[in-house]
Amino acid sequence: MSCHLILKKNDFFTSATQPVVVADRYPQNVFAEHTHEFCELVLVWRGNGLHVLNDRPYRITCGDLFYVRAQDRHSYEVVNDLVLHNVIYCPERLTLNVNWDELLSGENTTCSDPRWRLDSQGMALAKPLIDHLENETLRQEDSLSGYAVESLFLQLLVTLKRHRYQPTQTPGSGENLDFLMAALGQSLDSPFDLAEFCGRHQLSERALRQLFRQRTGMSISQYLRQQRLCHAQYLLRNTELLISDIATRCGFEDSNYFSVVFTRETGMTPRLWRQR
Incomplete structure (x- = not known):
């Protein structure tokens, strides 16, 4: 221990x-x-x-x-x-x-x-x-x-x-960044279309990207990928789901690509992470 x-x-x-x-x-x-x-x-x-x-x-x-x-x-x-x-x-x-x-x-x-x-x-x-x-x-x-x-x-x-x-809920009020964070929190298992989000909220995509990086130190795609990988680590540790099913639940359509990204970010394969 x-x-x-x-x-x-x-x-x-x-x-x-x-x-x-x-x-x-x-x-x-x-x-x-x-x-x-x-x-x-x-x-x-x-x-x-x-x-x-x-x-x-x-x-x-x-x-x-x-x-x-x-x-x-x-x-x-x-x-x-x-x-x-x-x-x-x-x-x-x-x-x-x-x-x-x-x-x-x-x-x-x-x-x-x-x-x-x-x-x-x-x-x-x-x-x-x-x-x-x-x-x-x-x-x-x-x-x-x-x-x-x-x-x-x-x-x-x-x-x-x-x-x-909650990160998966939409706030009752807030600024553009609040609604973007909520949308990302709701997209762990599905694609996220920034252009569609900006069009729906009548926002400048370029300005929103700049604001996000200024506040977080990451790009929007980097942040979403990191959130998905954290969720994958949690599911690997706490469920008996197949790795392919975990990949799908974390927004990766291809389980092989999921394994490549997971290994690159964590230094070990999903299977080794689960065994550890």
Whole structure:
């Protein structure tokens, strides 16, 4: 059984009662598998990387949101100018009389995927709240600082809850990039036609390609391919499906081509990955 790090409360919190701390990752570096003595929210602002959560790989980029529990195992195996915030918290230290369990739940009863997306408006609202929260946690503690930190944390959680959506769902509102991300999330097992998408939404294909690369550090086709390969890795590990069926479910019409792409990106064939 492999060993992993356990991140300790004493290394992040300045006192035994402090409930919330903000940890900047500008940028996030490669980080080995670990668990925590605390929980954390992970919100990605820019770039991309490979985030492995409880053995499931995710290609993450701007707008991705995770609720990571203390017992969860996760790592960052690939990072490309990946910029994110970790808002770490101890649930047992929260004192305001609100339903924290409901606000801190990253679970969706209709989907087993723990990743969420945050729309552009939600990101714009969350950023100043996190900055304010970080400044408050750095202040010299006084009789009001605990209330200020918890109230800001509460505002952040409400904002995330209002503006989050599952990667395979279409957001209720948002900007062009939000709808493109949702369309890509719905295209893991089927072709994606960017020209048709731009025509339907009356968008400039060239401008959208540039915006996507600026925010994510990848082309649209690279991002979609990486998402499909991550899904393939999950299916290889957790199902008994034939490799040819997995290829089809991940948007590859030819299983031989799927094996070539999978081997090139991961360094091993799908069969070896499953055996490992």
